[in-house]
Amino acid sequence: MASFIKVLTVNCNLKVINFNTKKSLTAYCVYYIITADKEVVCTNILISALSQTPIYEQIQNQIKEMVLSGNIKSKDQLPSIRLMAKDLKVGIITVKRAYEELEKEGIVINLQGRGCFVAEINLKKVKEIHIDMLRERLLEIKDFADTSGLSHEEIIEVVNEIYGGYKYDK
Incomplete structure (x- = not known):
């Protein structure tokens, strides 16, 4: 299916933030992925123990964003x-x-004994995934707004300000 692709770990650091407990609270790794096209792709993965997001989800989201942004291509x-x-x-x-x-x-394909490869993703699928990601973030914003006592109109007003005025208001 895909050519052999090499992954090199170049730089991994643990950053100690809490000096009282000496616990590692963030991990940061840089991977250089040599693709089938002999292209070198640098990927950064940052894990935070302080985040309320589970670690597996932090890894998942960062890899997904790298794939959808084109930093990691299909078959890598x-x-x-x-x-x-x-x-x-x-x-x-x-x-x-x-x-x-x-x-x-549908972002990756796991081939038993060979590794995990980025799947072929069409543009329609990418758009669907982006909309799902946006929906998740908007639900977080809605929860924040609800607990902060912000109204629907106030949220729309902020969004319109971000987009440069009220021309997007319908």
């Missing part, structure tokens, strides 16, 4: 589950779950 191989887990200092099951979720969404 992702780092192995074990390598990413080791580098990010997280459990293998955490990375495995992120890859499984990406596979359910």
